Amino acid sequence: MPRVLVSDKLSPTAVQIFKDRGVEVDYLPDLGKDKDALLAKIADYDGLAIRSATKVTEKLIAAATKLKVVGRAGIGVDNVDIPAASRRGIIVMNTPFGNSITTAEHAIAMIFALARQIPEANASTQAGKWEKNRFMGVEITGKTLGVVGCGNIGSIVAQRAIGLKMHVVAFDPFLSDKRAEELGVEKVELDDLFTRSDFITLHTPMTDKTRGIINAEAIAKMKNGVRIINCARGGLVVEADLVAALKSGKVAGAGIDVFETEPATENALFGLENVVATPHLGASTAEAQENVALQIAEQMADYLVKGAVSNAINMPSITAEEAPRLKPFVKLAEVLGAFVGQVTEEPIKEVEILFDGSTAQMNTRALISAALAGLIRPQVSDVNMVSAPIMVKERGIIVAEVKRDKSGVFDGYIKLTVKTENMTRAIAGTCFSDGKPRFIQIKGINLDAEVGRHMLYTTNADAPGIIGLLGSLCGNNGVNIANFQLGRDRPGGDAIALLYLDAPFPEKVLAEVRAHKTIDSAKRLQFDVGEI
DSSP states (O other), rough: OOOEEEEEEEHHHHHHHHHTOOEEEETTTGGGGHHHHHHHHHOOEEEEEEEEOOOOOHHHHHTTTOEEEEEEESSOTTTHHHHHHTTTTTTEEEOTTTTTTHHHHHHHHHHHEEEEEEEEHHHHHTTOOTTTTTOOOOOTOEEEEEEEOOOHHHHHHHHHHTTTEEEEEEEEEOOHHHHHHTTOOOEEHHHHHHHOOOOEEEOOOTTTTTOOSSSSSHTTSOOTEEEEEEESSGGGHHHHHHHHHHHHHSEEEEEEEEOSSSSSSOOOTTTTTTTEEEETTTTOOOHHHHEEEHHHHHHHHHHHHHHHSSSSSSOOOOTTHHHHHHHHHHHHHHHHHEEEEEEEOSSSOEEEEEEEGGGGGSOOOHHHHHHHHHTTTTTTTTOOOOOOOOOHTTTTOEEEEEEEEESSSSSEEEEEEEEEEEEEEEHHHHHHHHEEEEEEETTEEEEEEEEOSEEEEHHHHHHSHHHHHHHHHHHHHHOOOEEHHHEETTTTTTTEEEEEESSOOOHHHHHHHHHHHTTTEEEEOOOOOOOO
């Protein structure tokens, strides 16, 4: 009988689901706070059910010799070392949509609280003061709300705000014109959102591109008296810059539910009258907490008993029977998507996935999900194989699937083509008998290239000296090239280069490569080449 450890608080109903499904369960809700005790017990369990208190570190994973699945009751998996789990073949599940409404409603509550200074007025009145003239608020009717990140939660906030007669402008790299029209929002660039908004609310994941998205430079572009709400991730806001803007009056108020360091028992934002601070309550309603607890219990039990996989971060939804044959091509599809997602900066309008030969007979739904997850993960870090198609659909991206009989030298391959407003980009790949994904065509150029963890991709006109140029720039800056692949469509035509590296390509050296007149473009790439 499979055995599950619940190391954070879950409802009795969720615990009973495990028992009813034939899973032995130990409910120790405070164990997640004791790292050593958890480390000593984890080797006995097939599954680990958690919320946010338990930290699933590489050390814990190494000790979890029987562990098959980690289930997070909630959307955020910042407390799980996903690469380490993936390398050990441990599935990481979450519940991506169980608390979306709750988090959106908290952001709306923050808007009202800031607009009418409710927390300060409450404290003053309860203290026996009657400072009616002190608390002069503003109406939200007719005001402009800027929504940064218009995915699942952001779109709910936008719809609620429109119902309150606010004008909503939205920035999201994946938001299509059609989806914006359906939501009733005005799609804008980020700087435009900053300059026009009376209220700004953040609903974007934490990525390298979004970290510190609200900083002194961004605040300087905003209206005097703007109000900022963050119920997403703490690192999206540079807290020191926000404090300075609040003290100067540039920012009239801030509603902050998440902080750079949590638990936030001390913070420079605390004590400022124009700050409404809550302790990461975005998902804290009875309905949301019960929903995600029941969902994760059902998902984990279904996997441990039946082999069914759903809402997994590092595994598509596939049956146990088809997994061995499908697994290498799932990784291939994800890698193809990740390549295009990392080199494409414009909003994607259309995606076509071609399955040729033997791949056309596989579970292409799982392969499509894997490709889409890889495609948008550079922008949406917590996307999984199940949520990716939904997120792509919400952004109005058109997805087309094409199947055809074997047409070339390969028994089967996958080709991914994306279209933006100004360009079309395509990449194809296959798996050989070793099960490892390989690139067989990039930008219409045929080649045979393995996938490396750290890579540099360059494009240029075919001309002498490119190899020497890249080698010299790397050598002069101490960058070791592990391998090198080249390709061209014809003599003197378009050419590409793939450099395999031991570590991420340094930003300084990347700038030097891009600055050279013979290089058309250069992109730093990173892939998870471990097992799914």
